[in-house]
Amino acid sequence: MHGTCLSLCPRFERYRRERENNLFPWETLPPPHQKHVDHSKAVKAYERAAGDKTLPSDLRPPRVLVGVLDYLFGELMVREGFERVFGFVRDRTRAVRSDFTMQHERGKEAVECHERCVRFHVLALHEMRGGKEFSVSLEEQQLMNTLQSLKEFYTDQRSTYTSPNELEMRIYHALIHIRDQRDRSDDVPREIREGKVYQLVREFRKRVQVVSAPITKTSRLGVDGEGMRVFGELVGELRRGGGKKGMIFLVACILEHLFGEETVEDMESVRAGLGLREIIDGV
Numbered sequence: 001m002h003g004t005c006l007s008l009c010p011r012f013e014r015y016r017r018e019r020e021n022n023l024f025p026w027e028t029l030p031p032p033h034q035k036h037v038d039h040s041k042a043v044k045a046y047e048r049a050a051g052d053k054t055l056p057s058d059l060r061p062p063r064v065l066v067g068v069l070d071y072l073f074g075e076l077m078v079r080e081g082f083e084r085v086f087g088f089v090r091d092r093t094r095a096v097r098s099d100f101t102m103q104h105e106r107g108k109e110a111v112e113c114h115e116r117c118v119r120f121h122v123l124a125l126h127e128m129r130g131g132k133e134f135s136v137s138l139e140e141q142q143l144m145n146t147l148q149s150l151k152e153f154y155t156d157q158r159s160t161y162t163s164p165n166e167l168e169m170r171i172y173h174a175l176i177h178i179r180d181q182r183d184r185s186d187d188v189p190r191e192i193r194e195g196k197v198y199q200l201v202r203e204f205r206k207r208v209q210v211v212s213a214p215i216t217k218t219s220r221l222g223v224d225g226e227g228m229r230v231f232g233e234l235v236g237e238l239r240r241g242g243g244k245k246g247m248i249f250l251v252a253c254i255l256e257h258l259f260g261e262e263t264v265e266d267m268e269s270v271r272a273g274l275g276l277r278e279i280i281d282g283v
Helices: 011-019 062-080 082-102 108-127 136-156 166-176 196-212 225-240 245-259 267-271 276-281
Strands: none
Touching: 062 082, 062 108, 062 276, 082 108, 082 136, 108 136, 108 166, 108 245, 108 276, 136 166, 166 196, 166 245, 196 225, 225 245, 245 267, 245 276
């Protein structure tokens, strides 16, 4: 099925949510018409796939989905702030991923959009840390789901398209699955698997697993001086190899998530003044 909806949100949904009074402030017209939908700003909400009931007019083609993320990450989030729109953006990016799935799209646009979503979820682990309504486990699950889709895309598209960000995503995958003691690097391309950076990631994982044994889904993870030495070498290798500052910051976000905020002394210094869009877009 190929989507035919060229708007941020299908027309039927826009009117339905207006009728149900189910619009967010940034999806409505300015006062005194704030109860009415702004057709240029409403964004499709996530709903479980309806199978045969889904129409082409419900789905947005890849180029439109790219534009949806441009709006969410580059305009709305920058204007309103990460925390205020986090729940909204989280839901709408899930809808973007669902539209790709429903259309069986796995090409360049799908890869790049999923990579941006991965960075968003990693950033959320830092930005929303300690929030009353923030579920770490649910966020971790969405991050893992997105990374799993990317792994399948990379394998499927290997003969036609190779993402320049695959190493970055493989690092996030290896770190967020650090509790998994099985080595899942069989599908990692040889040039990445045998590279210095990925070797250091695997070495760091093994050290954490030794220090933290026995590991369960909820047990506390530990890292010793040797593990941090390896991690420091990893960061140094990333910097020497021209690693993006945003990637180094997101690796620090995962480290903070796994071992506690005291693990990274000055997150803002690691962030190096990068804005939300720069980090999420991988600039």
